[in-house]
Amino acid sequence: MMRSLLVVFAIIILFQGCRKSGSDLEIDMTKLEIRTIWSASNYLAFTDIIKFHDNWYCVFREGTGHSTNDGKLRVLVSADAVHWTTDTILVIPGSDLRDPKFLIGLDDELLINAGAKNTKLDNLIWHYDSSVHKWGNAVFTDVSDDWLWSIRRNGQVLYSIAYGFNPARTSSEMSLYSARKPTFPKFQLVRRNIAGKGCPTEASFLFKYNDTMMIFARRDCDDRKTWLGISQFPYDSIAWSSFNIILESPSIINIAGSIYVAGRTYDPTIRTSLYKLDEAEKKLVKLTDLPSEKDTGYPGLFYHNNKLYISYYTRVKSGQYAIYLCSYKITG
Numbered sequence: 001m002m003r004s005l006l007v008v009f010a011i012i013i014l015f016q017g018c019r020k021s022g023s024d025l026e027i028d029m030t031k032l033e034i035r036t037i038w039s040a041s042n043y044l045a046f047t048d049i050i051k052f053h054d055n056w057y058c059v060f061r062e063g064t065g066h067s068t069n070d071g072k073l074r075v076l077v078s079a080d081a082v083h084w085t086t087d088t089i090l091v092i093p094g095s096d097l098r099d100p101k102f103l104i105g106l107d108d109e110l111l112i113n114a115g116a117k118n119t120k121l122d123n124l125i126w127h128y129d130s131s132v133h134k135w136g137n138a139v140f141t142d143v144s145d146d147w148l149w150s151i152r153r154n155g156q157v158l159y160s161i162a163y164g165f166n167p168a169r170t171s172s173e174m175s176l177y178s179a180r181k182p183t184f185p186k187f188q189l190v191r192r193n194i195a196g197k198g199c200p201t202e203a204s205f206l207f208k209y210n211d212t213m214m215i216f217a218r219r220d221c222d223d224r225k226t227w228l229g230i231s232q233f234p235y236d237s238i239a240w241s242s243f244n245i246i247l248e249s250p251s252i253i254n255i256a257g258s259i260y261v262a263g264r265t266y267d268p269t270i271r272t273s274l275y276k277l278d279e280a281e282k283k284l285v286k287l288t289d290l291p292s293e294k295d296t297g298y299p300g301l302f303y304h305n306n307k308l309y310i311s312y313y314t315r316v317k318s319g320q321y322a323i324y325l326c327s328y329k330i331t332g
Contacts, residue, residue: 031329044321048300071096264297
């Protein structure tokens with residue numbers, strides 16, 4: 001009996017010694033790998049990246065300019081995150097497709113959501129059919145007055161933090177939507193005006209292990225400092241605080257309890273930068289500036305095999321635009 005108890009205690013101690021908390025894991029800033037996975041003379045922007053089944057996918061917008069009505073989405077595919085080819089190009093004639101993002105749907109399928117701007121704003125969903133390795137036609141959601149800028153899954157519910165954009169940038173309203181089977185891709189309004197004043201727009205969010213929703217929100221008026229929002233289920237109230245920096249096009253990820261965020265910053269020049277959240281102090285600690293020029297940002301983040309992958313766009317010195325993919329080793 002005593003021997004059995006000793007074996008059990010030994011197993012427990014060994015297990016606890018092998019566990020890694022978020023504070024034990026660190027990004028090795030010396031282990032940077034970076035490559036250009038696409039470049040062109042036309043305008044490239046607004047990226048995201050994901051690994052789904054055996055392949056990597058990267059999506060971004062390309063057009064003749066930043067806000068032209070010819071924006072289309074190019075989807076790249078790779079087996080090793082090194083060699084990339086075009087998987088498909090998504091087009092809606094007469095519409096400017098913007099800010100595409102990957103998500104895993106309620107049936108564990110790969111989806112892309114994006115906004116389509118013409119005389120109004122439409123929110124679209126594309127479904128990837130793994131059986132034939134093709135993307136389907138765009139499906140319109142029933143939301144057209146708010147931009148479903150980011151969508152995240154929590155259990156069997158898809159949530160979106162959306163904003164109604166005012167071109168004058170003197171006001172905007174942020175709202176929370178949700179979708180469930182079998183009515184998806186229809187979204188229901190959960191709560192309107194979840195952030196009050198301050199012109200909140202682009203928001204990246206995630207769910208922690210206890211269903212806590214964590215939100216990083218860009219702001220386009222007042223002091224423009226980025227907001228941190230914390231909310232508990234059923235997300236009927238959100239506690240907001242302000243960071244000490246301006247972070248646009250935020251993208252956040254949870255790696256073993258540590259929260260990392262990348263986006264476009266002005267510190268002091270325009271760069272795409274990577275930060276780590278100090279949750280206790282509610283502040284962002286800069287880790288590095290990624291190689292980038294003045295027109296840059298809109299990163300996508302993905303964690304796989306002890307590496308953090310970051311896709312983003314930048315204008316390069318030749319005047320062309322490029323999609324960069326960099327990766328950092330996570331140690332600990």
